[in-house]
Amino acid sequence: xxxxxxxxxxxxxxxxxxxxxxxxxxxxxxxxxxxxxxxxxxxxxxxxxxxxxxxxxxxxxxxxxxxxxxxxxxxxxxxxxxxxxxxxxxxxxxxxxxxxxxxxxxxx
Numbered sequence: 001x002x003x004x005x006x007x008x009x010x011x012x013x014x015x016x017x018x019x020x021x022x023x024x025x026x027x028x029x030x031x032x033x034x035x036x037x038x039x040x041x042x043x044x045x046x047x048x049x050x051x052x053x054x055x056x057x058x059x060x061x062x063x064x065x066x067x068x069x070x071x072x073x074x075x076x077x078x079x080x081x082x083x084x085x086x087x088x089x090x091x092x093x094x095x096x097x098x099x100x101x102x103x104x105x106x107x108x
Contacts, residue, residue, distance in 0.1 A: 040076040054086035055079070 042058035049055065059075040081089065101107060 042076065044073050049083075052082070054081045054083055056081070 040058060042060060044059045044061050046057040047054065048057070056077075056079040057075055058077040058079075059073045062072040062074050063070075097107065
């Protein structure tokens with residue numbers, strides 16, 4: 001009886017392994033849903049970090065070149081990323097900028 005039960009368990013494990021392998025190798029289509037997305041213009045960006053997060057701040061310089069004692073930046077967006085997502089984002093951004101410079105010219 002124990003041998004039969006063990007054989008059933010082995011079959012279940014094998015089925016799970018096969019299903020996992022099939023899932024891991026199949027093509028998955030990614031669809032971006034932009035129905036809740038907002039768009040913001042930014043000519044200023046800042047980056048902060050803690051042990052667990054990388055924070056990107058985006059905004060607009062509201063002084064527009066006026067020489068004053070204070071520059072006012074209107075912040076419009078904050079994006080908080082895990083360090084691994086931030087690294088992946090940085091690598092992707094670098095690839096995109098390299099491609100941009102190939103097509104359009106050097107960014108100064």
